[in-house]
Amino acid sequence: MKKGRLIVISGPSGVGKGTVVKALMERDPRVRLSVSATTRPIRPTEIDGVHYYFISHEMFEEMIQKDLFLEHAQYVGNRYGTPEGPVDEMLEQGFDVILEIEVQGGLQVMQRRPDAISVFIAAPSFEILGGRLRGRGDTDEEKVLMRLQQARMEYLVAPQYQYIVVNDRLEDAVSDVQSILRAEALKTEHQQHLLKEAL
Amino acid sequence: MKKGRLIVISGPSGVGKGTVVKALMERDPRVRLSVSATTRPIRPTEIDGVHYYFISHEMFEEMIQKDLFLEHAQYVGNRYGTPEGPVDEMLEQGFDVILEIEVQGGLQVMQRRPDAISVFIAAPSFEILGGRLRGRGDTDEEKVLMRLQQARMEYLVAPQYQYIVVNDRLEDAVSDVQSILRAEALKTEHQQHLLKEAL
Numbered sequence: 001m002k003k004g005r006l007i008v009i010s011g012p013s014g015v016g017k018g019t020v021v022k023a024l025m026e027r028d029p030r031v032r033l034s035v036s037a038t039t040r041p042i043r044p045t046e047i048d049g050v051h052y053y054f055i056s057h058e059m060f061e062e063m064i065q066k067d068l069f070l071e072h073a074q075y076v077g078n079r080y081g082t083p084e085g086p087v088d089e090m091l092e093q094g095f096d097v098i099l100e101i102e103v104q105g106g107l108q109v110m111q112r113r114p115d116a117i118s119v120f121i122a123a124p125s126f127e128i129l130g131g132r133l134r135g136r137g138d139t140d141e142e143k144v145l146m147r148l149q150q151a152r153m154e155y156l157v158a159p160q161y162q163y164i165v166v167n168d169r170l171e172d173a174v175s176d177v178q179s180i181l182r183a184e185a186l187k188t189e190h191q192q193h194l195l196k197e198a199l
Numbered sequence: 200m201k202k203g204r205l206i207v208i209s210g211p212s213g214v215g216k217g218t219v220v221k222a223l224m225e226r227d228p229r230v231r232l233s234v235s236a237t238t239r240p241i242r243p244t245e246i247d248g249v250h251y252y253f254i255s256h257e258m259f260e261e262m263i264q265k266d267l268f269l270e271h272a273q274y275v276g277n278r279y280g281t282p283e284g285p286v287d288e289m290l291e292q293g294f295d296v297i298l299e300i301e302v303q304g305g306l307q308v309m310q311r312r313p314d315a316i317s318v319f320i321a322a323p324s325f326e327i328l329g330g331r332l333r334g335r336g337d338t339d340e341e342k343v344l345m346r347l348q349q350a351r352m353e354y355l356v357a358p359q360y361q362y363i364v365v366n367d368r369l370e371d372a373v374s375d376v377q378s379i380l381r382a383e384a385l386k387t388e389h390q391q392h393l394l395k396e397a398l
Contacts (some may be wrong), residue, residue, distance in 0.1 A: 120387075126397055155394045163382070164390035176385055183362070183382035186375055188319075191363035195354045198325055 004030070004095040005184065006087065006113055008161070009177075010106040011121030012151030014133040016167045020121060021100050023174045028181075032095040034087050037063070040078035053083065070112060071105035080105075096181065103157040110160070117184050119177060120161035124168045126151070203229070203290040204383065205312055206297045207360070208376075209305040210320030211350030213332040215366045219320060220299050222373045227380075231294040233286050236262070239277035252282065269311060270304035279304070295380065302356040309359070316383050318376060319360035323367045325350070 011017045025031045037053040039060050048054050055063075060079050063069055072081030082099055090097045099109060109116055123129035129151060133144045158164060163180050167173040184190070210216045224230045236252040238259050247253050254262075259278050262268055271280030281298055289296045298308060308315055322328035328350060332343045357363060362379050366372040383389075 122390075122394060122397065152398060155398055158394050159387055159391050161387055163385045164387050164393065165385055166390075166393060176381065179378040179381035180385060182375065182378035186362045186364055186379060188358055188360055188363050191321075191365075192358050194363065194365060195321060195357050198321070199351060199354055 001092075001094045004032075004091040004093070004097055005181070006091065006109070006116040007031075007096055007098045007181070008106045008109050008116050008118040009098055009100050009121060010103050010118075010154070010158075010161065011167070012123065012129060012154050013147045014129050014136065014151075015121050015123045016132070016170065016173070017100055017121050019170060020165075020167060020173050020177060021098055023170060024098070024177055027174065027178065028096075030094065030096055031181075032090050032097050034082055034090075034097050034099045036080050036082050036101070037069075038078060038080045040080075070099070071101060071108035073102065073104045073108075075102075082109075103154050107157065107160060117163075117180065118161040119163045119165055119180060120154075120158040121173065122155070122158065122164055122166050123151075124166055200291075200293045203231075203292070203294040203296055204380070205286065205290060205308070205315040206230075206295055206380070207305045207308050207315050207317040208297055208299050208320065209302050209317075209353070209357075209360065210366070211322065211328060211353050212346045213328050213335065213350075214320050214322050215331070215369065215372070216299055216320050218369060219364075219366060219372050219376060220297055222369060223297070223376055226373065226377065227295075229293065229295055230380075231289050231296050233281055233289075233296050233298045235279050235281050235300070236268075237277060237279045269298070270300060270307035272301065272303045272307075274301075281308075302353050306356065306359060316362075316379065317360040318362045318364055318379060319353075319357040320372065321354070321357065321363055321365050322350075323365055 009017055009021060021033060025033065035049065035053060037055050039055060039057050042048060042054045064072060068083055068085065069081040070084045070087060072079060087097050106118060110118055126148060130144060130148055133147055165173050165176040208216055208220060220232060224232060234248065234252060236254050238254060238256050241247060241253045263271060267282055267284065268280040269283045269286060271278060281300065286296050305317060309317055325347060329343060329347055332346050364372050364375040
């Protein structure tokens with residue numbers, strides 16, 4: 001069984017990362033999404049272990065101490081992290097595992113796992129990103145402006161990702177990511193064994 | 200107008216490089232094939248400037264002296280080379296230009312143009328390659344064995360290419376190369392300007 005690949009996908013709030021990832025998983029059954037752990041309270045519609053692993057601050061701290069996170073970060077007073085164990089299990093089973101995380105965590109993963117494939121999803125423009133943020137019900141203009149400011153910071157980090165996909169038309173963005181995954185598998189470092197086997 | 204990319208495609212005789220390249224050009228009108236120069240005599244079915252530029256040994260030598268070749272090599276007493284001028288012209292016009300050349304020339308191009316995308320087309324196995332060589336009318340068994348020996352040498356050079364595509368099913372191989380071209384365009388080094396423009 002060939003091991004799966006670790007895929008980091010980041011991008012500003014409102015860019016449509018989640019939609020791209022969801023469409024990608026629908027098209028390719030070998031792609032799985034990693035589940036994060038968080039200390040924030042569970043919401044009525046959420047299921048523990050599906051949307052997040054909901055854990056206590058103490059547990060989170062202990063997992064950090066035991067180095068059990070692929071990455072972790074703090075956001076508005078709560079902590080978020082990706083437990084490494086379940087990810088490695090899926091990789092061993094041959095699934096490609098997507099981490100849909102913000103850039104702070106993304107950089108940690110790239111550092112810890114240099115073989116990870118990293119893709120930054122960008123918006124066609126800040127005007128469009130603002131429009132999307134306003135359109136999805138974030139009508140509080142100050143919040144929208146804060147998210148856009150956050151996006152600017154993320155764009156400064158984006159060049160550290162291997163690929164940049166502009167999410168203009170969803171179909172194109174999904175095909176872009178699919179092409180990246182397909183091409184990455186064809187890189188000589190991954191294919192060389194075929195030549196040796198043939199010789 | 201965005202400049203095109205230089206694409207080196209190599210692979211053993213009988214692997215189906217030509218068929219892959221032809222199918223690729225049919226699918227993507229922005230892909231063009233470069234025309235080589237050769238000193239071998241023109242055949243009745245061939246057109247000068249289409250199949251090859253047919254030139255004299257003296258002319259070939261002069262072009263080498265003037266450094267007008269992207270690559271050149273000798274094969275069974277005749278010389279073959281890729282004039283750089285027409286290739287650069289097509290690149291400037293925005294076309295992706297494929298050089299379908301053997302590995303000796305391929306390595307020269309990678310050296311001279313480090314931005315070239317290089318793809319080695321491999322056969323699923325040597326048995327299948329032998330079968331294809333015999334099937335296409337190369338019934339002289341000694342010639343087939345010589346081609347297979349040549350293929351073994353080429354496989355030793357193949358790891359110097361960026362990508363290795365196995366031509367098992369033609370459709371898959373063509374899609375593989377298309378994915379490579381699409382993913383290469385999404386690499387951060389080519390997309391970074393979009394972030395800067397957005398900021």
